[in-house]
Amino acid sequence: MTWWVVVNPAAGTREPWEARVRRCLQELGLDAVVGVSSSAAHLRELVAAGVAAGARRFVAVGGDGTVSLTADALLGHPWEQPPTLGILPAGSGCDFVRTFGIPQQLEAAARHLTGEGTCPIDVGVAEGAWGRRRFLNVLDIGVIAATVRTAERATRRLGRFRYKAAFWATLPLFRTTRLTIELERRTFEGRANTVVVANGQYFGFNMNVAPRASPSDGLLDVQVFTGPKTSALVLLPKVSRGRHLAHPLVTRFRSATVEVTTAHPWPIEVDGDYLGETPVRVGLEPGALRLKV
Known part of the structure; x- marks a missing residue:
């Protein structure tokens, strides 16, 4: 075939x-x-x-x-x-x-x-005022999404370095916000600098952001990074190795649906592409694709 x-x-x-x-x-x-x-x-x-x-x-x-x-x-x-x-x-x-x-x-x-050999995989679906977009890997909201937005404006000649440069340019100007996250069985309210909604485990060039996520279990892995924006400097090395879940500034949930609203508009990115701003609704199409493995 x-x-x-x-x-x-x-x-x-x-x-x-x-x-x-x-x-x-x-x-x-x-x-x-x-x-x-x-x-x-x-x-x-x-x-x-x-x-x-x-x-x-x-x-x-x-x-x-x-x-x-x-x-x-x-x-x-x-x-x-x-x-x-x-x-x-x-x-x-x-x-x-x-x-x-x-x-x-x-x-x-x-x-x-x-x-x-193939395996069934779930496909994420994000919806907002900007439209509707399916994704396979990770959607995030906050400082990382703001970094992606900045990086998209930078020259591609910088390669991967443009993301590092964009992060350091974005962090001083970024504002944390109060937000509400509606999940299937509970609601989270608080202040955060980043929200990750993961279908896969890795993002950001091999950072193990969701070590317990599975793209085949019908659930999204949701992580809320609370604390000041400078806490990213402490957490990033832990995220790289997938050792951040026990940190007191990280709260983890699992849910088939997620809805995030923020006190002021926050940037959203999926799989390395800037989408738009909050609010956002995220769901799943379970087993919608078969991945060749």
């Missing part, structure tokens, strides 16, 4: 990903149709063309944003059975696949496209 492959040529670097992907798939003996997107809208057109052609197996080549957009585009079409999605990390990498042990190196990850 043919793979319908969507390549993001701007996935963090200027490397010629299309040629590399074609060569890799050919060496593995995989039949594939390869399309290169020029924009988010074009990516959706490529996915729609695959659906119209009867494809049921798709591959996203790029980072978390590319993978997230591909999933969103796929599930914008009706399916009798969940379609299959393969992921080939490219450019700045893909944190979502770390949850499944899929390598970051493209050629090594491509070997996972062989064979028949």
Whole structure:
């Protein structure tokens, strides 16, 4: 069966990903149709063309944003059975696949496209005044989302460093806020600097932000980072290793639905893409995709 492959040529670097992907798939003996997107809208057109052609197996080549957009585009079409999605990390990498042990190196990850192994995965759905967006990995609200917004305005020539530079530029100006989080069985009210709503475990270039999250359990892993914004300086090293859950400034919940309202508008990002501002409602489409593992 043919793979319908969507390549993001701007996935963090200027490397010629299309040629590399074609060569890799050919060496593995995989039949594939390869399309290169020029924009988010074009990516959706490529996915729609695959659906119209009867494809049921798709591959996203790029980072978390590319993978997230591909999933969103796929599930914008009706399916009798969940379609299959393969992921080939490219450019700045893909944190979502770390949850499944899929390598970051493209050629090594491509070997996972062989064979028949797949697993069902849930897909997050975020809704707000800015619209509706599905995601696979992590949605967050607050200082990290503000960092992503700043980084998107920076030159891509800085690579991953632009996120570090954006964080240090954002932190002094960022304001914590009072917020309300409505969950299935309880309500949280308090002041925070960040709220993470996770489907996968890793974000921010291999930070183990949700070590107990599972993309296949029908629940979102919600973490509220309370305390002053400077507490991020203490918590970030712990988050990197997944050792922050016991910290008194971190409160964790699990819920299939989450609704966040804030005293003043707060930025939101999903899978590395800035979305808009609060309020936001988050839910799940359980088992909506089958991930090629």
